[in-house]
Every structure is written in C-alpha cells, then in structure tokens.
Amino acid sequence: MPLAVYVLGMAIFAQGTSELMLAGLLPGMADDLGVSVPDTGLLISAFAIGMLLGAPVLAVLTRRWPHRRALHAFLAAFAAAHAVGALTSDYRVLFATRVVGAFVYAGFWAVAAATAIRLVPANARGKAMGIVAGGLTVAAIVGLPAGTVIGQHLGWRAAFWTVAAMSVIAMAGVAATIPAGRPDGDVPRIRDELRAVAVPRLWLLYGTIALATSGLMVTFSYLGALLEETTRIAEAWVPAVLALYGAGALIGITAGGRTADARGVPTLYAGFGGLVLVSVALALTAGSPAPAVALVFLLGLVGFATNPTLNSRGFGMVAERSSSFDGGGRGLEDGGSAALVAAGNVVAFNIGITAGPWLGGLAIDAGAGLSSTAWIGAVLGALALGAVALGQRRERTAAAVGRRARPRVNA
Template identity: 75%
Template sequence: MPRAVYVLGLAIFAQGTSELMLAGLLPEMAADLGVSVPRAGLLISAFAIGMLAGAPVLAVLTLRWPRRRSLLAFLAAFALTHAVGALTPGYGVLFATRIAGAFVYAGFWAVAAVVAVGLVPGGARGRAMGIVAGGLTLATIVGLPAGTVIGQHLGWRAAFWAVAALSALAMAGVAATVPPGRPEGKAPRVRDELRALARPQVWLTYATTSLATGALLVTFGYLGAMLTGTTGLAERWVPAVLALYGVGALIGITAGGRTADTRAVPTLYTGVAGLAVTSAALALTAGSPVPAVALVFLLGGFGFATNPTLNTRVFALTGGAPTLAAAGNVAAFNVGITAGPWLGGLALDAGAGYRATAWIGAVLAVAALGTVALGHAAGRRPVSGAAPARQEVGA
C-alpha cells in the first residue's frame, strides 16, 4: 500500500479529531465564551453545515487543480481556521471558523478519496479507503478522548492548537508522498463529471450511504445517555463502553476493507442487515447491562463494516469522472450524520425514550437494505456503452 494512503488517513485523523472533540469540551467552551451549553452545542451544528456544502462546491471549484495542490490548500485553510478559533475571544468568529473548517474538510475528503483509489490497483480500492476512513475511526478511539483531556487540563484553545499542529504535520506528509499532477493524465471537465452522475445506480448508492449512516448515528448520538438513563450504567463506565464501540468500528472497517472490492454487494447486505438486527436487539435489551454492552460493540462493527464499500462503490459506477461522484458521497454521509441525530431528537422530544432511537436506527437500516437491493437489481441491467454494473462493483 503506498505511503500516501496512510498519510491521507493521518490527515483525516487530524481533521476528524476536530469534528468529534467538541462533544467533550462544550462545558469549558460555554463558560469561557460566556454562552449557554446549548448555544455552544450549535458549534457542532455549524460543522455539519460546512460539511454538507463543502464537498460538492470545492469539488467543482478545484476540479482542474492538481490534486496535491488541492489537498495542501484544504489542509492549510483547515489549520488556519483552528488558529483563528483558538485566538478569538468571541462566539461569532468561532462559529464562522467551524463552518469554514468543515467546508474545506469536506473538500479534502472528496479529493483524498479520489487520490487514494487512484494510487492503487482496482482490487485494492476498498482496502485503501478503509485505511483513509480508518483515520476517522482512530479519531473516535484516540482523538476524541485526547482532545477532551487536553481541553480539560490546558483549556479548549489548546485542543484547537493541537489540531492545527496535526494538520500542519499532515501537510508535510502530503507534500512528501502524494504525487504531483494527475494519474489519469488529463484535467477533468465538469460536463463529464455531471454526466457520470446521471446513472440512477449512483443515486441509489447515495441513498444507501445516507440511510446506513443515519441508522448508525441516530443510536450512537444518544448512546451515552441511553447507557446511563436506560441501561443503568454508572457514568464512569461510559467512556470504556464507547471505547469498545470504537474497537468494534476498527475491526468492522478493517474487515469491510478486505471484501469491498471483491464482494461489494454481499458486504453491504451483511453490514446493513447486521446493523438492523443489532439496533433492534439494543432497543429490546437496553435495560440490561451485559447484552447492551455487547451490542454496542456489534453496533460499531456492523456500522463501520460497510464504510469502505460505500466509499468505493461510486468510483466503479462513474469510471473516469470520479471527483463530483466522490463529493456527492461525502455529502450523502453528512446527510445521514445530520438527519440521524435529528430524528432521534424528535423522538426524545415526543417522550418516546432512548430505546426509540435504536428502533429508528433499525427502521433506517431496513430502508437501506431496500436501496441496496434496488441498486443491485439496476446493476444487473447493462447500460448502453458501458459494462454491466454488476461486474463493475464485484456483486
């Protein structure tokens, strides 16, 4: 595996740590900025807004740039937003930097995916994307708690400086390992990229990505509260259980990366079906600590096992015009990240209790199984001028 793929994973780790760490820093940030904790929590929403918009917009604006230049520009801008955020005394400026940082982070994700799959043979795409996306899994296991510890002992601004430093380190790695120019030898055209998005199977893949991600995040978003409020675990055990979820996620994304290229559709069926069953079982057993903790591990495993396939499937479907397709997939992930917790919040506001979030996750996962089936059926039908998609995606 080329070193550049691991460097891209490091860059995602640095940026993903920023995405996640605010969950552990909100009380300190609220006190320092003179705002309420719920208002400080809107900084997380600001990041989601930037992620939703950034990938497609920057994919178009930088489409003809050399990809190493794009990656370096995005990382530089990301580091700058965190330096400004660490220095600002006001909530408004910090809110703006969260949107701007997420905007370029989404652009980095889209270009990094194209670079990673372009550096490896077709049969290694899933493993490459598993390594890149594994940076976010590592951010969940290491970056989130480390950022929280730094923030609690040195202040939340120190955590922002640490992310800026990690981003600068990733810039050095990208400059040293990512080849200049384009592997395909020619600059892409927006018209070709848009034409590649015309296939219904691409949009079914986006729907699967959004639904599967929402199915996972609607439960994970309220998992800590479920463990203490419904399962009855003491708060001191919650970090350990969340770490167990992270271990499951790491195992899942590693296993999924090994089958994403050769058994794409079976991987999706297995991962999404496992997510549906695990979510339903968690809803049924949330009041009992032993099964609930075991199911949290499986939730991470099945939830992340589909990640490499969801990341690489669009490349097989769009051929030589991958940049906008990858950007659309980043946006689809963020639709799920935003919509899942929102649906869970609606259920909680209605008084349904934390078990309802897992039931919603099960329903969304079943819906994702439906889009997988529709996409598989569409892939069996030959497309004029192209090979059957079944052959393209390793069904």
Template identity: 65%
Template sequence: MPPAVYVLGLAIFAQGTSELMLAGLVPEMAADLHVSIPEAGLLISAFAIGMLVGAPVLAAATLRLPRRTALLSFMAVFALSHVAGALTSSYAVVFATRVVGAFVYAGFWAVAAATAIGLVPVTARARAMSVVAGGLTVATIVGLSAGTFIGQHLGWRAAFWAVAALSALAAAGVLATIPGGRPEGDSPSLAGELRALADARLWLSCLMTALATSALLVSFSYLSAMLVETTGLDAAWVPAVLGLYGVGALAGITVGGRVADARPFPLLYAGVAGLVVTSAALALTAGVAAAAVPLVGLLGAFGFATNPALNTRVFALAKGAPTFAAAMNVASFNVGITVGPWLGGAAIDAGLGYPSVAWIGAALGVAALGSVALAAHGQARGAFHAGPGRPEAAGRP
C-alpha cells in the same frame, strides 16, 4: 505503497478526529457554552452540513488546481478554524467554525481520494483507498477516545488545539510527499465529470449511503449523554466505551473490506440488518450497563461493515468521474450525519428520552434495507437483460 498515501491517511485521521470527537464532548460543550444538550449535538450536524456543501463545491472549484496546492489550502483553513473555535466563548462562532472546517475537510476528502488513486497502479487502487479511509477508522478508535479524554480533563478547547496541531503536522507531510503540479495527461473536464453522474443507479446508491449513515449516527451522536443519563455510567468510563465502539468499527470495516468486492449486496443486507437489530436492542436495554456497553461495540461493527461496499459501488458506477464520485460519496455520508443528529435532538427535545434515538436508528435502518433491496433488484434486472460479453452480464455495476 508510496509514503504520500500514508500521509493522506494521517491527514484524514487528524480531521476525522475533529469530526468524531464531539460525540464525547457534547455534555462539556453544552455546559461551557450555556446551551442545551440537543443544541450542542447540533454542532455535529453543523460539521456534516459543511461537508455536504463543501464536497461538490470544492471538487468543482479545485478540479484543475495542482492537487498539493488544493490539499495544503484546505488543511490551513481547517487548522485555523479550530484555533478560532478554541478561542471563542460564543456558541454561534463555534457553530460557524464547525461549518467552515467541515467545508474544507470535504474538499480534502475528494482531492485526497483522487490523489491516492493517481499515485498507485490500477491494481493497488483499492489498497490505497483503504489506507486513506483507514485514517478515519483509526480516528474512530484512537482520536474519538483521546479527544474525549482530553476534553474531559483539560477542557474541550484543548481538544480543538490538539486537532489544530495534528493538522499542521499532516500539512507538513503533504508538502513533503505530494508531488506538485498535475500528473501528465491529467486534464479533467467539469462537463465530462458531470455527464458521468447522470446514472439513476448512482443516485440510488447515494440514498442507500445516506439512510445507512443516518441510522448509525442518530444513536452515535448521543451515546455519551445516553451512557451517563440513562445507562448510569460514570462519565470517566465514557471514553473507554467509545473506544469499544471504535474497536467494533475497525472489526466491521476490516471484515467488510474483505467481503465487499465479491459479495457487496449480501454484505449490505447483513450489515444494515445487524444495525437495525442492535439499535432496537440498545433502545430496550439502555438502562442496563451490562447489555448496553457491548451493544455499543456491535453498533460500531455493523455500522462500519457496510462502508466498503457503499464506497466501492459509488466509484464503480461513476468510473468517468473519480473526483465527483468522491465528492458525492462524501456528501451522501454527510446527509446521513446531518439528518441523524437532527432527528435525535428533536426526539430528546420532545421529552421522549435518550432510548428514543436508538428506535429512530432502527426505523432508518429498515428504510436503508429497502433501498438495498431496490438496488439489488435493479442490478439483477440489468444482469438478466444484458447481452453476452457485456459487463452487466457478469453482474458487475
């Protein structure tokens, strides 16, 4: 595996830490910026909005640029957005910097995925993507807890400065390891990539991803506030519990990665159903620490177990459009990241309490199960009607 692939994983870790750490900083940011908890929670949605828009826009805008140039440009803007956020006392400015940072982070994701795949043989593509995406998993375990710890002890601005410094380090690695120019024979066509996206199964897969992600994020976004206000934990314990969530996420994505290629739909059924049950259990036991804390770990496990299957299906259905497949994948995840916190914040504003967000997660999970069933039914019909020797006859997407 080329060192550049690990550098891309480090860059995703740096940027993913920024994406995730706000879940542990919502109370501190709300107090410092003089806004409500739901308003501070919307900063998570702001990041998702930036990624949702940035993925397709920057995938198109940088399709013919040298990949190293595009990656370095994205990281420079990302680091500067965090410097600006750390220096301001305005909620509106922080909101804007979250959108800008996420916008270029989405572009980085799309280009990094295409770059990693282009640096390795066909037989090592899945492994390369697991290394790149593994940066986000490590961010879930280490970055989330470390960012929360730094924010609680040195202020949330210090966490922003730390992300900016780590991003600068990763950018230096990109400069040193990613080849300049474009690979020989690589002349992507925007029209060609767009044509490859005209597949209803691909859009159904995107809906599945958005629903499953929102089912997880509606609870995750308010975990820190729920643990303190409803469960009754001391704020000092929140980083440790969020670390447990990260350990569960690592376990889930590891198991999912080993199962997804051979049995994608059984994995999706099991993962989403587990998320529904865990969310409902968390809603019922949020006031009991002995029950709520382990359920946080299970939430991460089931929520991340489905990721390999969701990622694999999108790329399999859009083989002729790798850059746009990556962009659509990022956008779909971030539709869920946007909708989840928004629905949770609306429930809290309505006075329904923090357990209500977990009930919303369970309901969204049921909807996600429906989309999985629809996709599985469509694939089964395609396999049944496929002629001998065609890919569909083997049950492949």
C-alpha cells in the same frame, strides 16, 4: 499499497477527530456555552452542513490544482478554523467555525479519494478507500476517547487546539508523499464529469449511504449522554466505552475493506442487517450497563463494515462512462471524474450525519428519551436494506433486458 494512501488516512484521522470528538464533549460544551445538550449537538450537524457544501464546490473549484497544493490549502484552513473556535465564547461564532472547517475537510476528502484511486489498480479501490476512510476509524478509537479525556481534564478548548496541531503535522506528511503536480493535460471538462456521473445506480447508492449513515449517527451523536444518563455509567468510564466503539469500528472497516472489491453486496446486506439488530437490542437494554457496553462495540463494528464498499462502489459504476466521455481515452482514474464521485459520497454521508442528530434531537425534545435514538436507527437501517434490495432488483432487470435485446446468432 503506496505510502501516500496511508498518509492520506493519517490526515483524515487528524480531521476526523474533530468530526467525532463532540460526542464526548457535549455536556461540558453545553455548560460552558450556556446552551442545551441538543443545541450543542447541532454543532455536529453544523459540521455536516459544511461538508455538504464543501465537497462538490471544492471538487470543481480546485480541479485544475495539483492535488498536493489543494490538500495543503484544505489542511491549513481547517487548522485555522479550529484555532478560532478554541478562542471564542460565542455559540454562533463556534457554529460558523464548524461549518468552515467542515467545508475544507470535505474538499480534502474528495481530493484525497481521487488521489488514492489514481495510485492503485481498479481491483484495489475498496482496500485503498478502506485505508483512507480507516483514518476516521482510528479517530473513533484514539481521537474520540482522547478528545473526551482532554475535554474532561483541560476543557473542550484544549481538544480543539490539539486538532489544529495535528492538522499542521498532517500537512508535513502530505508534502513528503503526495506528488507535487498532476499529469500533463489532466484537466477534465466539467461537462464530461457531469455526464460521467449521470448514472441512476450511482444516485441510488448515494441514497443508501445517506440512510445508513443517519441510522448510525442518530445513536452515535448522543452516545455519551446515553451512557451517562440512561445506562448510568460513571463519567470517567465513558471514554473507555467509546474506545470500544472505535475498536469495533476498526475491526469492521478492516474486514469490510477485504470484502468490498469482491463481495460488496453481501457486505452491505450483512452490515445493514447488523445495524438493525444492534440498534433494536440497544434500545431495549440501554438501562443495563453490561449489554449496553457490548452493543456499543457491535454498533461500531456493523456501522463501519460497510464503509469501504460504500466509498468505493460508485467508482466502478462510472468508470466506463467516464472513459467514453472524456474524449482522450482516459479512464476514471485519469479523467477526473473520481473527485466528483468522491464528492457525491461525501455529500451523501453528510446528509446522513446531518439528519441523524436532527432526528435524535427531535425525539429527545419530544420527551421520548435518549434510547429512542436507537429505535430511529433501526428504522433507518431497515430502509437502507430496502435500498440495497431495490438496487439489486434494478440491476437484474437491466441485465435481463440487455440479454433479450442481444441479437441471436444461428449456428
């Protein structure tokens, strides 16, 4: 696997720390900013809103840029947004910096995925995307608990400054490993890219991603508050429990990366089924520390096991279509459709990240309690299972129609 793929994963770690660490900073930020915990939780949704907009917009606007230049620009803007966020005391300004930071983070995701896909053969896409997305898992293991500890001892602003510094360091890694230019003539036409991604199965996949992600995030977004207020775990132990979530996520994404290319559908069934079971169990045992802690670990494992499959599956769906429409014989890796496919993945994931905290906040504000978030997660996980089954049924139907339409050759 090229070193550049690992560097891209490290850059995702730097930015993903910011995406995740608010789960452990919500109580302190709410007190400092003078808003409620659910309102502070909307900062997580603000981040997702920025990513919803940034992925497709920046994938198109930077399509003529060398990938290294685009990745550098995104990291610089991300660091600047966090510096402003660390300096403000206005909730609205902080909300805006979350949107801006996420906007460029989304662009980084799309270009980073396209770069990784270009660097590896088709049968290694799942593994490569597992490494890139694994940066987010490392953020869950290291960045999330570390950000929580920094926030508890030095204040949430110090955590923001730390993210800004890590983003600057990531720029150096990108400069050292990502090629400076792009191949001659590799400027895909927007029309060809849009035609290449006009695949119904791809859009069903995007819907599946949104459902599964919201099913995980509805619980994860309020996990720190759940552990403190419902499970009654001491505040000092919350970072350690969140680290267990990250450890489960690392195991899950590592295993999922190994099965994504050869056994993608079984991986989705196992992961989504596990999400349903773990969410139900957590809702039933949230008041008991021992089972709740174990289930937090399992939540990370099943939640991230499907990530490499979800991130890589769409590229295979449009590869042939991209090759047929680019007019020059270039495939997905060279034709440029990869960035748009990756942008769709980012949008779908962040629809889920937006919807999850919002649904959880509605339930909490309605007086259903923090454990209600896990019940919502179970329902969404079941819907994701249904979407996978629907996709498989459509594939079997299409295959059967194709066989019947094939002309018979008499011996």
